[in-house]
Every structure is written in C-alpha cells, then in structure tokens.
Amino acid sequence: MSAREITIVLFVILVIVTLGITVWAGRQTKSAVDFYAGGRSFSGFQNGMAISGDYMSAASFLGIAGIIALSGYDGFLYSIGFLVAWLVALLLIAELMRNSGKYTMADVLAFRMRQRPVRTAAAVSTITVSIFYLLAQMVGAGALVALLLGIKPGQTFLGMDADTAKVATIILVGALMIIYVTVGGMKGTTYVQIIKAILLMSGAALMTILVLAAYKFNLSDLLGDAAKQSGKGDAFLKPGLRYGVESADAMKTFYSKMDLLSLGIALVLGTAGLPHILIRFYTVPSARAARKSVLWAIGIIGTFYLMTLALGFGAAALVGGKAITAQDKAGNIAAPLLAENLGERYLGGENGGAVLLAVIAAVAFATILAVVAGLTLASSSSLAHDFYANVVKRGQVSERQEVVVARISALGIGAVSIVLAIFAQSLNVAFLVALAFAVAASANLPAILYSLFWKRFTTSGAVAAIYGGLISAVVLVFFSPVVSGSPTAMFPDSDWHWFPLSNPGIISIPIGFLCGYVGTLLSKDPAAEEKYAELEVRSLTGAGAQ
C-alpha cells in the first residue's frame, strides 16, 4: 500500500470510531447539563486529557515543529508561552469559575451584573474568538490534507485536483465537527478530544524517541547537527532568526523586538480567556476535580511541548530546511516529513516511511477534528445559552428548547465556518490564531479577573472591557502588516497598514484592562457590588455551586 492508501484507511477508521462514540454519547445526552457540560460527570484525569486535546491544535503540533525546524530556537517561545499560560488558569480561574458558572464563560461575567448587556458582549467575544480560531484550523486542514495526500498542482486524487481536494476537506471537517457537536454534545466532543490526546501524545512520543535514538540520546549532537544542516550555524540555536530580528534600520529592529514582547504577552495571557478551554472546567463535578484537570493538562501539555523541541530540531537535522521549504514554505509539513524519514530509517525502505507518514497524518487529522469540535461547541453554547436564552428570551425558556437551539446554532456556525473557510483558503490566515489569543487576553481575561476579584466592578465596566479589548485587538490587526502591506500579508497587493506590529497584545491588553477600570469608575452598580458576597463565597467554597 502507498502512504496515501494507508493514510486514507486510517482516516476512515478514525472517522468511524469517533462517529460511533458520538452516537453513543448522543444517546446519553438528554438534559441541558448533558449537552453543555457532559453531565459534569468526567473525572479530573479524563478532563485533563480532554483539555489537552482541546488545546493542542494543529498550529501547535505542525506549526511549532515547523517553526523550530526552519527558524530554530525562536519556535521554543511558543511552546513556553503556551505552557506557562496554564498557571494563570490554574491559580486564578479554573476553580473559581467551576464554582460560580454553569455552562458558558458569560455565566461568570453575568453572575452579578445586568444580564443582557454583559451576556451580549460575552457572546460577541466568544463567537469572534472561536470563529477566528476555527477558520485558521479549517483552512489549515484543507492545505494540510492536500499536502499529506501528496496532491500537487496538476495531479489528481479520486478525480480531484489539489484545489478541489482542499474544498472537499474543509467540507468534510466541517461536516464532522457539526455531527460531533449536534449529536454528541459536550460528551461526544470530550471523547473525541480524549482520543485525539492519546493519539497525539503517542505519535509525538514515538517520533521523539526515534529522533533521540538516531543521536544516541545525545541532545547536544542533535542540536549541533540541526544547526549544521540548517545552514545557519550557531544562530539557529539562539533567539532572533524569526522574532525580534535585528537589522541595520534601528526603527525596524525596535518594532521587531516589540513584536516579540507583544507575542510573548498574548501567549501567556490568552489561554485563560479562551472560551472553548474555559467551558471544559464545567465538565467535572467539583472545583477540586477542576484543579486536578488542570494539573493533568499541565503535565500532558508540558510533556508535549518538550517533545516538539525534539521534533523540530529532529526535522531540521534529519530532513533539512531545504527539503521542508521545497514542499511548504511555512514549514507545517516538517513533522510529517520527519515521520517519513524516521520510518525509512527504522522500519526499512519506502514502505516503512509510508507507514509512519500515514500514522502521523492521521494523528494530525485527529488533532484538527478535536479542536474544531471544541470551538464549535463553545460558540454554539454561547449563542444558545447567552444570547438566545438570556438576552432574546430573558431566561424564559425551557431546557429542552435551549438545547434544540444550541444544536441548531452548532449547525449554523458550522455551515458559516465552512463557507468562510472556503473563501479564505487562498488567503494567509495563519495570523488568526494569534489574533484569537490576543482577543482572549484583551477582552475576556480582564472581564473575568475583574469579575472574580474586584468587588466594585460594574456592568458598564464589564461591557467596556470586552468591547474595548475586542475592538482594539481587531482594529490594530486590521491595520497591521499581517493584513496588508507586506509580502506575507493576507492582501499582499494592497497597503493600508499604519500599525507596525503583527501582534496587537502589548497595546490591546492594557486597553482592555483600562477600559474595564475606567468604565467601572465612571458608573455605579450597587446591585453588582452587593452580589459580590455571593460570588466570592460561592467561588471560594463551592457552597451553592451547580
């Protein structure tokens, strides 16, 4: 069998298994708490795996390995930021949120505020963050599958050329995520994420061991060879090839370094504001189980990001930068190419390479499916629970109706994402993940932290923080070089940029916090202040928690 055939067989098995579990989970999904929170019946360990599966996107598996393979040390910054970020969630958010919320991020924000303005704002920001993230994953999936199946311009597969295959993949991924969420709800989605976490960790561990074995477990030799093969020498092992690049132009150097700091801040503060991650804390029975989930997640995610070092430097050393960029300039294909190389090395010949490549391709596919399902669930939950049930119907709605609306929302959001992704597929949308993190850090995090820790915080403050952070992040990115005015921009042929940084966080995060602060000082909300006692006691003790 060729790599392509094995890949397809594995894809089909994966799809059948996950659909089977989804149908099984769907039969057990009856009430709202089942649909939104998986019946709060998962253990800390199960949820820790699901959080990892929800969090480690194709961007972190293929993307980080690719950046390290091409730019060396600089890719490490992502790994570190994505991991350290979990301490914010562990110390300040997970347990308090579990105790005070019910189904969505907005439950905590609206706990002591006027429901309609705060829930509307939270739903807007939840859906914006999730759709940005979703689009990046879906467009990435299209490009990736075409690449993995080896369909190059001019070739065909099942009668499809590369462009048709990309569209077909986007539709397939979209259809699957709609089914996982509408049929399986949170329970189905959770199991898909657990399976993905197991596959991803096993695949990465296998490759890491094989890479290290190729260098007799001598890390220094691996690094030395990677630096040599990269053609960049020692610079490959130091920061600066990709971020904070130093050039003769002092202003350019300054902006480039600012960009690096901005990225660093958004990475570490964004995670704890991602709605699809936050709702996972509701799937366990208690705050203590939420704590345990985050501990497991930190262990799993940390181990994974350590392995990306071996994968990235391994790809640089064994495959080489030239061979990687020949297939994909962005480097996303580095990990699959490394798998092929390792297969040839250890399993023998082309067949061995084909087998391992196919396995890693299927792992990447599972990775994408689990993440898009989580994002679809988060946005449809917010649309149904926050916007429909509490804003439109002012809470006068039966549980049954709400779940029906949530399922329809998932279908609608899925369909919209498919269409948007098809239109966006020729554009460079890699920046959307960074933008999602920036919005999460600028809009959601200030609102959550103020709500939980600042008694005086008001409805106006919450609304100001969310819209202020959201709008400033989106506007700054729209006028940044990632959208126009640079060769790698979304619209490379136009130029309307005036903001010099690609990452808005360093400006938009302070704006979000400031808007929340000023909005609060300019308003009075005695009801919210009075109800802080209930929020505080409940969040810290769990008394009266759902």
Place this chain on the structure above:
Amino acid sequence: MSIDTPETSGGPHVISEASYAEVARSEEFGRLRKTFRGFVFPVTIAFFLWYALYVFLSAYARDFMGTKIVGNINVGLVFGLLQFVSTFVIAWWYAHWAGRKLDPLADDIRHKMEGDSEVTS
C-alpha cells in the same frame, strides 16, 4: 464512566443571599480569602516576572542566551527548560498547598452553609 464522586455538586442547595452576605463578612471567610489571595497573587506575579525575564532576554540579550554551557547546549535552551521546570513545580506546589491549607477552610464554611454536617471549626 465517571470516577470522581461528586464532592460539592450534591444538587443545588438553596442558600439565601443574606447568608452569603453574612458569611462574606465572617472572620472565618476572611481567613479563607486572605489565605487564598496571599498565595495566588504573589505566585502569579512571581511566575509572570520570571517568564517576562525570559522573553526580555530572548529579545535583548542574544549573546548571553547563545553562550554555550555544555556542547551545543546554550543558556537560552537551559533558560527555556527552566520555564518548564518552574511551571511543573508551581503547579505541584499549589495543588499540595491548596489541599492542606485551602480545602479544609473552604470545606468547613461550605458544610456549615449547606447545613449537612457537624463539622466544628
């Protein structure tokens, strides 16, 4: 399927707003709040500064980060790995601390409020 037994979610207990307000003012809850904030705030600031130092050095101290320690392993790599170590240690430390210091205080207050035990403080 589920392994954990529900610890705090034994159905929504009806607790009046007045009793939340009373507990929030109590000395016992004040101690819980102080214990919690006294740990998480300083630790958050500490790990954030430690991470920020790493990002700053990556941006402005390239030669230092590139200094080789053993073979091809340089300061930057070790510094990065130390971020992993510190994250794991803080996570473990918090869980250990919370289990000993935080949970007993929280449990006491919750049991009293939900009126289902004779726990004495």
